[in-house]
Amino acid sequence: MLFHVRMDVRLPHDLDPEVRAGIVAREKEYSQQLQRAGKWPHIWRIVGEYSNFSIFDVESNDELHTLLSGLPLFSYMDIHVTPLAKHPSDIN
Numbered sequence: 001m002l003f004h005v006r007m008d009v010r011l012p013h014d015l016d017p018e019v020r021a022g023i024v025a026r027e028k029e030y031s032q033q034l035q036r037a038g039k040w041p042h043i044w045r046i047v048g049e050y051s052n053f054s055i056f057d058v059e060s061n062d063e064l065h066t067l068l069s070g071l072p073l074f075s076y077m078d079i080h081v082t083p084l085a086k087h088p089s090d091i092n
């Protein structure tokens with residue numbers, strides 16, 4: 001199942017810089033692990049924003065929720081999920 005996910009990062013401005021760097025480093029490792037596993041096949045920066053558009057390829061809503069709620073930045077993000085279905089005009 002494919003999902004389009006928008007993540008808007010909202011880190012507090014007064015967060016300790018070392019804590020922030022640690023969370024961001026763990027987020028990168030977690031994200032790249034899921035990308036290597038094929039669960040997170042696309043991630044794009046939204047120009048001018050601390051936000052991304054991503055595509056997740058998972059077995060179920062529950063799996064997506066588990067993966068998203070495991071993000072080290074989870075409590076610092078607004079996340080919007082859109083389930084995707086095959087378009088009838090898609091030739092692939």
Ligand SMILES: O=C(O)C[C@H]1C=CC(=O)O1
Pocket residue numbers: 007009027028029031050051052073
């Ligand atoms: O920077 C972001 O968009 C937030 C987050 C998603 C993956 C990652 O490494 O950081």
